[in-house]
Amino acid sequence: MTDTAPPQQVTSGWRLAVRSFAQNRLAVAGVGIIVLLILFCFAGPLLYVTEQVAVDPVNSLLPPGGDYPLGTDAQGFDVLGRIMRGGQASLQIGLFAALIATAIGTLYGTIAGLIGGVVDGIMMRLVDTLLSIPFLFIVLIAATQFSSTVLSLSLILGAFSWLGPARLVRAEVLSLRSRGFVAAATVMGATKPRIIVRHLIPNALGVVIVNITFQVADAIIAVSLLGFLGFGLNYPDVEWGTQLSDGVSHLFEGAWWLIYPVGGCLVLVVMAFNFVGDALRDSIDVRLRRR
Amino acid sequence: MTQYVLRRLVTSVIVVLGVSVITFMLLHGMSGSPGRAILGVQASAEAVAAFDREHGYDRSLIAQYLAYLGQLLQGDLGHSYKLNQSVNALLADNAGRTAMLAGVSLVLAVCVAVPLGVFQAVKRNSVGDNVLTTLTFVAYSMPVFLLAMLLIQVFALGLGILPAQASQSSSTFVIFTEPRAMLLPVLTLTGITVALYSRYQRSAALDQLAQDYIRVARAKGLSMRMVLTRHLLRNACLPLVTLIGMTIPLLLAGNLVVESVFNYPGLGLLFFNSLNNQDYPVLLGYTLVASVLTVLGNLLADLVVAVSDPRTQRA
Numbered sequence: 001m002t003d004t005a006p007p008q009q010v011t012s013g014w015r016l017a018v019r020s021f022a023q024n025r026l027a028v029a030g031v032g033i034i035v036l037l038i039l040f041c042f043a044g045p046l047l048y049v050t051e052q053v054a055v056d057p058v059n060s061l062l063p064p065g066g067d068y069p070l071g072t073d074a075q076g077f078d079v080l081g082r083i084m085r086g087g088q089a090s091l092q093i094g095l096f097a098a099l100i101a102t103a104i105g106t107l108y109g110t111i112a113g114l115i116g117g118v119v120d121g122i123m124m125r126l127v128d129t130l131l132s133i134p135f136l137f138i139v140l141i142a143a144t145q146f147s148s149t150v151l152s153l154s155l156i157l158g159a160f161s162w163l164g165p166a167r168l169v170r171a172e173v174l175s176l177r178s179r180g181f182v183a184a185a186t187v188m189g190a191t192k193p194r195i196i197v198r199h200l201i202p203n204a205l206g207v208v209i210v211n212i213t214f215q216v217a218d219a220i221i222a223v224s225l226l227g228f229l230g231f232g233l234n235y236p237d238v239e240w241g242t243q244l245s246d247g248v249s250h251l252f253e254g255a256w257w258l259i260y261p262v263g264g265c266l267v268l269v270v271m272a273f274n275f276v277g278d279a280l281r282d283s284i285d286v287r288l289r290r291r
Numbered sequence: 292m293t294q295y296v297l298r299r300l301v302t303s304v305i306v307v308l309g310v311s312v313i314t315f316m317l318l319h320g321m322s323g324s325p326g327r328a329i330l331g332v333q334a335s336a337e338a339v340a341a342f343d344r345e346h347g348y349d350r351s352l353i354a355q356y357l358a359y360l361g362q363l364l365q366g367d368l369g370h371s372y373k374l375n376q377s378v379n380a381l382l383a384d385n386a387g388r389t390a391m392l393a394g395v396s397l398v399l400a401v402c403v404a405v406p407l408g409v410f411q412a413v414k415r416n417s418v419g420d421n422v423l424t425t426l427t428f429v430a431y432s433m434p435v436f437l438l439a440m441l442l443i444q445v446f447a448l449g450l451g452i453l454p455a456q457a458s459q460s461s462s463t464f465v466i467f468t469e470p471r472a473m474l475l476p477v478l479t480l481t482g483i484t485v486a487l488y489s490r491y492q493r494s495a496a497l498d499q500l501a502q503d504y505i506r507v508a509r510a511k512g513l514s515m516r517m518v519l520t521r522h523l524l525r526n527a528c529l530p531l532v533t534l535i536g537m538t539i540p541l542l543l544a545g546n547l548v549v550e551s552v553f554n555y556p557g558l559g560l561l562f563f564n565s566l567n568n569q570d571y572p573v574l575l576g577y578t579l580v581a582s583v584l585t586v587l588g589n590l591l592a593d594l595v596v597a598v599s600d601p602r603t604q605r606a
Contacts, residue, residue, distance in 0.1 A: 128302070129309030132585045134540035136547060137562070137578045144569055145321060217432070224434045225548060229563065241434070248440060252448065252455075259444070263437050270432040 017206075020283035027279030033272035037265065041087035050081030053236045061250060064257050071257040073243075074250060082243060083262055089239035091269070093154045093223045098215035100158025105165025106208055112166070113173030114196075124170070131163050136225060143231040150233070153226065157219050165211050172204045206284035213277035217270045224266060240266050295597060303590045308360075310582040314575045315359050318369075322571035324348060328372040368576035373568050378576035381561060387463035389557035393546045395466055396477050400484035401531065407485070408492025409519060409527060412500055415493075423489070430486035435548040439479045443552075446475060457555035476553045483545055487538060488531060495530040499523050529596060536592025539585045 021027055056076030064071040070079040112123040139160055146152040185195055227241020240262050247258030326342035343349045368378040411420045447455035458465045458472035466473045508518045550559030565573040
């Protein structure tokens with residue numbers, strides 16, 4: 001990340017960011033892991049067809065081997081196929097929740113930052129208030145009110161995790177507004193909408209993109225916590241947290257294959273998103289790039 | 292300085308009031324009428340309405356909120372109709388054990404994370420630093436319950452040297468009287484907290500190492516050990532104070548999960564059981580207390596930083 005373009009060559013900021021990102025091996029590995037896991041969960045079931053609705057009590061809790069590469073669970077479901085199915089839900093919820101949170105947060109933060117003054121003060125005190133309520137507590141309380149579906153879980157998680165993005169975007173908008181290049185554009189006669197569209201949004205976008213990646217990682221962990229505590233999807237649907245919670249009851253019978261493969265996938269995907277987020281932050285924020 | 296403290300105090304009070312509005316609205320919206328809760332599902336609608344009128348639950352929302360706020364100011368968090376006990380008594384019964392578990396884990400985590408972060412910063416990019424960074428990154432990307440399950444699998448089922456369940460004793464000091472039974476819960480909570488803090492501690496120490504005062508101290512002829520313990524450690528700990536204040540919600544969430552996994556009778560397990568009973572007065576009572584703790588934590592952290600860092604006093 002020490003390279004900078006030769007001065008005579010004009011390279012756009014985004015291209016520089018992509019180049020710096022591509023040089024980060026961990027980030028590339030992270031993208032690779034995410035792509036592979038998405039393929040595994042969404043395309044995998046097309047190649048590796050398993051029964052995931054009708055229970056099969058005769059073949060319950062079989063260890064890995066033979067017809068079942070990762071064994072079967074207490075209902076007789078093939079664990080490998082189950083991980084794919086659970087992964088679909090976990091990844092979907094993680095992405096949806098992150099997008100919802102980012103959309104609300106970006107809008108809220110931009111409005112607060114642009115209007116400023118008393119409105120900004122009131123809007124930000126509301127964010128302070130909501131932030132002081134522990135996230136897991138309020139999300140669990142909300143979950144008691146709804147039957148769990150991919151949509152409802154995404155909405156619940158998204159509805160309570162936009163506070164971070166809102167603060168970030170507001171701070172970014174506030175600092176961008178007072179920068180020299182915005183003053184320069186104003187002096188050159190740019191209209192307010194043009195300044196917002198051409199200068200504020202492209203410059204604030206970096207922060208937003210970085211934040212989405214971390215939001216996905218956090219939402220995947222959060223939904224696994226909800227699933228583990230009994231507020232996950234209902235049979236025949238499943239997500240990784242519920243799968244792990246089902247596995248716990250058979251841990252004492254030595255059924256390790258119900259825990260390690262799912263747990264491994266979960267940690268891997270969260271780590272991958274965190275890697276990508278770290279690298280994006282380093283490559284998009286020019287101030288960090290030289291370090 | 293006084294102005295800063297005053298302003299922080301005022302915003303904290305506003306935030307706490309805001310939280311009370313939210314918990315009141317949730318309590319009102321989710322748990323239905325207290326008349327129904329007390330008289331049961333078989334009571335007639337008239338009887339429920341009469342009960343609510345008699346106890347003032349049919350007044351305007353604002354009047355009811357003011358009554359709720361008045362109760363809160365007197366320290367009354369409400370009543371659990373499901374358990375027929377006051378929320379205060381329920382929380383007080385369990386608070387000691389949770390404070391003990393969370394407190395011991397937090398102290399242990401700080402004692403591990405601070406030297407770990409400084410070590411990593413001094414030996415940055417060495418094999419040791421990379422191994423530790425990877426380990427903390429894995430732990431950081433792991434849901435709490437997964438770490439708990441791995442520890443149970445290894446220490447309770449594999450090696451068979453520790454019990455898989457926390458002590459069921461009602462004593463507050465169970466961590467000290469039955470340390471073996473509490474080792475796994477404490478280890479889990481400490482583990483995730485170290486993963487959370489050591490990353491920050493490493494970068495805080497890195498920032499400090501680049502400062503001029505370190506070079507001056509070295510130039511004076513102080514040994515590296517002296518520089519680290521006398522000069523760097525104090526300054527590198529300041530961000531951690533803010534971090535502890537900021538991460539109280541995460542610590543409480545971790546505590547909630549750990550208590551549920553290890554079946555440790557504390558506030559977390561009470562919350563978990565209340566979720567399944569849909570016992571909203573208890574849920575929102577604990578949420579309110581947790582939020583106040585969070586606000587106090589942030590306030591305290593800001594004040595400590597303001598007092599100990601003269602640069603912030605001018606701002």
